[in-house]
Amino acid sequence: MENIQATLHKGPAVEASRPIKMTSRDVIVHYGAKQALNGITLDIPERQVTALIGPSGCGKSTYLRCLNRMNDTIDSAKVRGQILLDGEDVYAPDIDVVELRARVGMVFQKPNPFPKSIYENVSYGPKIHGLAHNKQELDEIVHTSLRKAGLWREVHDRLDEPGTGLSGGQQQRLCIARAIAVSPEVILMDEPCSALDPIATATVEELIDELRENYTIVIVTHSMQQAARVSQLTAMFHLGDLAEVGPTEKIFSNPDDKRTQDYITGRFG
Amino acid sequence: MSDATANGIADTAAGRKPRRDIGIKKRYAAERRFKAYGIIAIAIGLSFLVMLMWSIFSKGYTAFWQTEIRVPITFSEEVLGTAEQANESQTKLLMANYPQLARDGLVQLLGINPDDKKAVSAANGLISSGTRVALRDIVMNDLSVIGRTEDVWLYASSELDSALKGQYDLSVEESRRPISDLQLQYIQKLQQAGAIEQRFNWGLFTSGASSRAETAGVGVAIIGSLYMMGIVLVLALPIGVAASIYLEEFAPKNRFTDLIEVNINNLAAVPSIVFGLLGLAVFINWFGLPRSAALVGGLVLTLMTLPTIIIATRAALRAVPPSIRAAALGLGASKNQTVFHHVLPLAMPGILTGTIIGLAQALGETAPLLLIGMVAFVADYPSTPLDPSTALPVQIYMWANEAERAFVERTSGAIIILLGFLAIMNVSAILLRRRFERRW
Numbered sequence: 001m002e003n004i005q006a007t008l009h010k011g012p013a014v015e016a017s018r019p020i021k022m023t024s025r026d027v028i029v030h031y032g033a034k035q036a037l038n039g040i041t042l043d044i045p046e047r048q049v050t051a052l053i054g055p056s057g058c059g060k061s062t063y064l065r066c067l068n069r070m071n072d073t074i075d076s077a078k079v080r081g082q083i084l085l086d087g088e089d090v091y092a093p094d095i096d097v098v099e100l101r102a103r104v105g106m107v108f109q110k111p112n113p114f115p116k117s118i119y120e121n122v123s124y125g126p127k128i129h130g131l132a133h134n135k136q137e138l139d140e141i142v143h144t145s146l147r148k149a150g151l152w153r154e155v156h157d158r159l160d161e162p163g164t165g166l167s168g169g170q171q172q173r174l175c176i177a178r179a180i181a182v183s184p185e186v187i188l189m190d191e192p193c194s195a196l197d198p199i200a201t202a203t204v205e206e207l208i209d210e211l212r213e214n215y216t217i218v219i220v221t222h223s224m225q226q227a228a229r230v231s232q233l234t235a236m237f238h239l240g241d242l243a244e245v246g247p248t249e250k251i252f253s254n255p256d257d258k259r260t261q262d263y264i265t266g267r268f269g
Numbered sequence: 270m271s272d273a274t275a276n277g278i279a280d281t282a283a284g285r286k287p288r289r290d291i292g293i294k295k296r297y298a299a300e301r302r303f304k305a306y307g308i309i310a311i312a313i314g315l316s317f318l319v320m321l322m323w324s325i326f327s328k329g330y331t332a333f334w335q336t337e338i339r340v341p342i343t344f345s346e347e348v349l350g351t352a353e354q355a356n357e358s359q360t361k362l363l364m365a366n367y368p369q370l371a372r373d374g375l376v377q378l379l380g381i382n383p384d385d386k387k388a389v390s391a392a393n394g395l396i397s398s399g400t401r402v403a404l405r406d407i408v409m410n411d412l413s414v415i416g417r418t419e420d421v422w423l424y425a426s427s428e429l430d431s432a433l434k435g436q437y438d439l440s441v442e443e444s445r446r447p448i449s450d451l452q453l454q455y456i457q458k459l460q461q462a463g464a465i466e467q468r469f470n471w472g473l474f475t476s477g478a479s480s481r482a483e484t485a486g487v488g489v490a491i492i493g494s495l496y497m498m499g500i501v502l503v504l505a506l507p508i509g510v511a512a513s514i515y516l517e518e519f520a521p522k523n524r525f526t527d528l529i530e531v532n533i534n535n536l537a538a539v540p541s542i543v544f545g546l547l548g549l550a551v552f553i554n555w556f557g558l559p560r561s562a563a564l565v566g567g568l569v570l571t572l573m574t575l576p577t578i579i580i581a582t583r584a585a586l587r588a589v590p591p592s593i594r595a596a597a598l599g600l601g602a603s604k605n606q607t608v609f610h611h612v613l614p615l616a617m618p619g620i621l622t623g624t625i626i627g628l629a630q631a632l633g634e635t636a637p638l639l640l641i642g643m644v645a646f647v648a649d650y651p652s653t654p655l656d657p658s659t660a661l662p663v664q665i666y667m668w669a670n671e672a673e674r675a676f677v678e679r680t681s682g683a684i685i686i687l688l689g690f691l692a693i694m695n696v697s698a699i700l701l702r703r704r705f706e707r708r709w
Contacts, residue, residue: 073598075522101601108599112592114611124610125600175596182600 018045021186021216022067022104027081029062029071036062038240039081044186044233049208049217051231051248053224055263058237060220064188067218068104069097085186102129105184109191111171113163113178118155121163121174122146125182141181149177150207169200173207180215187211189219193226205230224264228252236260325681325688331434332682335470335483336425338396338459340374343418344408352412359409367404371396371423378464379455391451395459397424399484422468427482427675429456433467436674473682477648478659478667482675485668487683489647493563493658494632494690500567500654501574501631506624508571509578510613516579517586518608537576544573545637553641560642561657569641570631577630581623585616618705625698629691635662661687 022044029037037059044050052060062071069090071077083090090100102125113121122142125131132138142159146152151173155166163174172192179187189208193201208217208230221227227234228248235245236257244257255261348370350361372393373383381388400423407421408414428447431437433456443450459465476486520526548569552558558565589612597607638644644663651658659667665687668680 068599070595070599073595098601098603101599106595106599108592108595110592112590112596114593114596115615124597124602128600128602128606128610178596178600 018048020044021046021086022218023082023084023087024063024066025082025084027063027066027079027083029059029066029080030076030078031074032076036240037066040237040242042235042242042245044216044218046216047212047214048233049212049219049231050233050235051227052218052220052235052237053222053227053263054237054243056222057239059240060235060237061190063237064190064218064220067186067188068101068106070101070106072097102182103184104186104188105179105182107172107175107179107187107189107192110195111168111175113166113171113174115162115164117160118146118163118166118174119159122177122181125178129182131182145177145181148180148211149173150203150210151177167200169196169203172196172200172204176204176207176211180211184215186216186218189217191220191222194222201226224252236263238263325684328678329681329683329685331436332473332678332685333470334434334467335472336430336433337422337466337468338375338425339420339464339466340371340378340396340423341418342370342374342404342421344370344415346416349408349415352415355408355412355415362408363405365405365408367401368393368398370404371400374421378462379458388451391449392455395426395429395452395455397426397481397483399424399479399481402484422466424472424483425465427673430483431674431678432456433465434678436678473679474686477650478646478664479648482671482673482679485676485679487661487664487686489650490659490661490664490683491686492650493566493643493647494661496563496651496654496658497567497570497660498628498632500564501570501628502624504568504571505574505578505627509575509624509627510582510620512575513579513582513586514608514613517583518612519604533576533579537580540636541573541634542636542640544569545640547572548637548641559655559657561645561647561659563643563651563654563656563658563660565641566638566643566658566660567654569637570634573634573637574627574631577627578620578624581626582616582620585619585623586612588619589615618702621705622698622702625694625701629694629698632690632694633662633687635660635666638663639666661690 020043024040024042026039026041027037028035028039040059040063042063052064054060065071066079066083067090069079071079079091085100085104088095090104114124116124119142122145123132123138126138126141132141143152143156146155151170154170155161155174163171166174172195176187176192192208193204196204205226208219211217212232219227219231231248233245234248234251236243236251236255236259238259244251244255244260246256251260252264255264348367349355349365355362372389375392375396376383376389379392381392383389403423404421425433428437429452432439432448437446437448439446439448439453448456456465472484473486474491475488476484477489479485516526516529548565552565552568553560558568593611593615594607597611598604602610638660643659644667645657645659646667647657647659661683665680665683668676668683671677671680
């Protein structure tokens with residue numbers, strides 16, 4: 001607890017009254033007969049890091065996957081409620097899921113670069129979305145994305161080598177570069193550091209902090225230190241419910257909800 | 270039980286070792302026994318394989334050599350007509366009595382009196398009557414040969430060939446063997462003159478069906494088989510891969526697709542002769558395609574190969590980690606783009622391996638071809654897949670029915686050729702897999 005408090009004091013200050021990027025109202029998700037989310041209402045502020053915490057199976061990853069409709073790929077998943085991106089309902093019939101996912105990118109738990117070259121990994125997104133009209137533009141996007149992901153210095157002389165040959169932390173940053181190459185507005189991260197060692201984790205966390213300048217980030221994490229270090233807003237999930245949401249500093253120092261308090265003090269989860 | 274546990278804990282606490290009654294010796298003995306069973310099973314399997322190979326190779330390797338006799342042939346104008354006549358009309362050349370040329374040459378070589386009918390016929394029995402085609406080809410290719418005398422290597426008759434390969438017991442009395450004493454004398458004479466030789470049997474690879482063993486080969490059958498393999502590849506690969514991609518990546522999981530899946534798996538186990546009946550009923554009787562055609566054979570084998578390719582392709586698609594699909598979808602790739610840009614290339618080695626194995630299976634298939642009339646005596650190369658043709662395994666089947674000694678070795682020889690093709694295909698499947706295999 002003290003540990004987290006110490007982290008908080010060094011952490012970024014919460015900026016009040018940011019515009020809202022994504023809104024969800026009463027989001028209910030069923031996997032077949034099992035209800036995974038019981039009506040989540042949450043606002044995600046623009047250009048801030050929102051951390052979703054909670055014990056395993058509480059629905060935080062499910063909620064994250066609703067935001068860019070990755071749950072569509074699961075046949076049994078049924079989503080109800082409303083999710084708005086800049087006021088537009090992402091589940092509206094006229095919304096194209098391809099375009100949505102270009103605007104709301106995703107980074108997964110395990111680094112999953114394509115078994116192709118580093119260059120092809122980053123250039124794939126811009127290519128399918130027609131963001132570059134010639135080789136120079138494409139090169140430019142790839143280089144910028146790798147720079148933004150803090151990977152440029154390490155890989156600039158071996159862009160033709162397979163992305164799978166990088167270390168775990170580099171692979172995860174490559175996946176982040178790949179996600180930002182399509183110029184998303186929101187980046188969803190599903191436990192992006194759970195497969196990384198502490199040093200790689202620190203690098204990725206710094207990166208997340210930098211990315212906050214330009215992107216709205218939603219991150220699911222099991223590490224409360226991580227949530228405290230990188231996020232400005234924290235949402236605590238419990239058994240499919242949103243237990244509490246508030247500025248990270250407040251959640252970790254003075255939570256209103258008993259469950260949050262128990263969880264962050266390590267009494268369960 | 271709980272008492273025992275409590276005692277155990279108490280014992281440990283008191284510093285005494287808990288007694289574990291787990292029968293270590295028994296466990297190890299069971300393990301050793303099981304290993305021994307495995308080794309015995311493998312040994313039995315291997316010994317059968319060795320026996321099979323030994324039987325085929327020991328019988329078949331001689332088929333790759335063929336006895337030939339060097340005969341000075343006088344291409345006389347009496348028999349062939351003059352070169353000028355030949356230029357005008359080839360009818361005479363086509364109809365000429367070439368065996369007479371060969372007979373005359375041999376009689377001269379052996380110094381036999383041409384009026385001694387018995388001796389002449391004995392000598393004539395040493396050379397193949399298939400010389401007609403060989404000599405005609407020489408003359409037709411080069412008319413200037415007419416009127417000259419040239420040494421030509423002619424196929425020996427299959428009796429002489431078999432005798433020299435030691436396949437006949439020559440010590441039995443004359444009337445009970447196909448080679449007479451007089452012929453044995455001639456053979457000795459030829460051997461002394463160095464006019465008889467075992468040469469590599471190219472004819473085995475280039476000739477078609479023949480009632481004479483020495484001029485029979487698998488060339489035509491190989492072409493028929495190649496046609497069918499081509500048709501199978503062109504049809505079964507795209508259809509099979511498309512079906513698998515749809516079933517694996519796009520189709521909703523419901524009772525209907527379950528039913529399809531079960532049926533595909535069952536199709537792989539349907540006896541191949543049933544596919545032959547289907548081919549006969551559908552392709553020949555209904556569509557009116559010609560009998561004995563490689564096209565029909567290829568279509569039937571395609572039906573037979575499809576389940577194999579579909580099962581292999583689906584397994585290969587399923588082996589692509591879901592994280593790759595998630596990565597592509599998360600970037601905003603459509604389902605189609607995800608499959609064709611990422612999943613399919615990664616599954617390709619598995620698909621190709623499955624396809625090659627399916628092709629190898631089709632190459633060795635005989636039963637369905639018998640039903641669509643490909644068990645035919647085809648001496649000429651099929652120029653299109655619609656011409657009558659035969660296939661390698663069917664040729665083997667037909668030769669296996671021949672009684673002559675020379676056909677026995679050729680049957681084994683053809684099996685060796687077929688096994689060679691299968692080995693090449695399987696090795697290329699393994700190489701492909703090694704070359705493109707990826708690990709995650």
